[in-house]
Amino acid sequence: MANINQHYTELQGSYLFSEIAKRRTAFTKENPEASIISLGIGDVTRGLPQAVVNAMHAAVDEMAEPGSFRGYGPEQGYDFLIDAIIAGDYKSRGIEIGTNEVFVSDGSKCDVGNIQEIFSQNSSVAVQDPVYPVYVDTNVMAGRSGTFNKETNRYTNMTYLPSSAENGFKPSLPDRKVDLIYLCYPNNPTGMTLTKDELKKWVDYAKANDSIILYDSAYEAYIQEEDVPHSIYEIEGAKEVAIEFRSFSKTAGFTGVRCAYTVVPRELKAFDEAGKEYHVNDLWNRRHSTKFNGVSYVTQRGAAAIYSSEGKAQIAELVSYYMTNAAIIRDGLKSIGLDVFGGVNAPYIWLKTPRGLDSWAFFDKLLSEAHIVGTPGVGFGQSGQGYFRLTAFGSRENTEAAVERIRKLTL
């Protein structure tokens, strides 16, 4: 008899965005004339950079002719893209990364979701709270989470690292030994970052405890401040303890194009039951080449174009557009006395709801009184209760209009 993966029964409903959609639909039905502005979903809205567009057109033409057609490529990605990544994102910052340490994929969501597979089912796992739900859900599916406690809104076997205004959104190190630690900086949803010194504490913890850090830096391109590390490998010794995930989704508007990469240094080791050492790089390479077949050639050509001088200028412009939105939201909300976080090195603004409203109550208020959809912080975890996320990915016009509407509210 075909039995299911029993761990799937521990998954909680993917409640957040469906609940948002439900409340929005109900409101629109009652108020068909309301013009709703969504600053809810973390998805870009500008067009692809022209350098990317040109490169993709050229690649499509290559694919049309037998002489230049490309069939199966290397599962790990084409050298032209890997070389551009290494030169543009690492060598330029003084970090040496080898060609065989970069794995091109169709998205960071896939990579951060799949990475746990190569580790033991008995691994103990720490996640920030609030957090991107994929880190948790994929460990639930693998049987590492324990059961869900509805009282605490948490799984019994996961280690949660709370971040809130109280600790400046800089979670404490785990109070127990954990094997795998998911860190996301610049952070989604809070938009907050760590300095090099602060990140070094995590690398030191991982070294002392033989832990592995799974470092998601999908929003790296939005970093503006000097002392914020662009890569965890800027921290000495991080290659021995960290895997880094990067994405072109937010850097270059690739959410609908699908390209990302993961760096797994050769220095990173893990152990089998007998204590024998393995290169984590070899395990990931085996996983990647067995269950994945490479990214579209057309997409990889588009991604490589981001590293041309034309491409670099265009993505700087894109990032600047969204970060101007972020400043507009941040300054607008501050001006009416709200406690606002993020939005400086990330396209997310994380605000403390006024008068201790819970996240969903604030959602309803914003929707009904200002016709704005955002994301309730509690949807990202219990420590997000009483917070609310707005994104800077809208058009300038909508962003300005949304801030005007919020300024007129009685909070």
Add this chain to the structure above:
Amino acid sequence: MANINQHYTELQGSYLFSEIAKRRTAFTKENPEASIISLGIGDVTRGLPQAVVNAMHAAVDEMAEPGSFRGYGPEQGYDFLIDAIIAGDYKSRGIEIGTNEVFVSDGSKCDVGNIQEIFSQNSSVAVQDPVYPVYVDTNVMAGRSGTFNKETNRYTNMTYLPSSAENGFKPSLPDRKVDLIYLCYPNNPTGMTLTKDELKKWVDYAKANDSIILYDSAYEAYIQEEDVPHSIYEIEGAKEVAIEFRSFSKTAGFTGVRCAYTVVPRELKAFDEAGKEYHVNDLWNRRHSTKFNGVSYVTQRGAAAIYSSEGKAQIAELVSYYMTNAAIIRDGLKSIGLDVFGGVNAPYIWLKTPRGLDSWAFFDKLLSEAHIVGTPGVGFGQSGQGYFRLTAFGSRENTEAAVERIRKLTL
């Protein structure tokens, strides 16, 4: 301490294609003047159909402008593609498939590799032998295979279903109850198929034993004969027992573009430990939306163009080109007395090596005497020993030259 997934230690080296490359390199070094023809790897070589090229160009242009830009799409695929798939591949054959039963992905390799995740780790698994290695390796990674026995060239806990000339490449039903059965028709590597009546036996077995059939029909477009089913759902009741995998890789030259789909009927059920029934469709939907983020919009537009009348005509031409190659190889080898299989409803020719040569000895003979690279059958499993695979995906010119060279050999 970070421990690895211990099951990975049971994986065998991915020996086949690296060993082929090694022997080819060694030969070329000794014989730099030799002009080698490869009929080894199952990868297409013609350009993309013009309808696909046009659709991809148009989609790239849409992505360049904010007004028509597409960010994150539905993880399951856009309706314009799903509707085209249902109309073109199912409704046209009298099969009703619902929109929520089709999951668009970036490749069948990914889908057939990932599908096992939603089932219990204790599931018993049957595979054809010879077989596409991904079915086996992904179950090894999940801990279902037992240990590898070097004497038998097989894993202890897998059920192998041998196909060879002796049984007309139609494996017997398993002699024990199995939970999951991977079937691939038209078959890679043998190029052989089943009739509707023969496939019905598998559906009946699955019904009687509460098994689930994982039906890989990546080569469906190559079917020429009347009585060969294009979909397992042509068999009555198959929706209750089968998941079907389809790919655009070989249908439309998408090996470097990456698009495929999987059908998981709502009728298909599996059970938790307490015997409670679940829709397998819900589990796959959860897996797909948690660990995957949809296929490139540009790619999906290209795939949808295959179903236009222009696209249909162009892929018919592509398939005809390769199938003419298949006939040239098949007829050529037959004319010199070789036992040849496949090549009628599939782009693979599976030949019995002359004089009982083992697969690798025949590989060496073909390489050294005819300068042709093919694939040793034993690389696909023990029952492939004494067989050899040639593919019809080369250019016409190379295919004809290769056959001429083989005809001149002393076999």
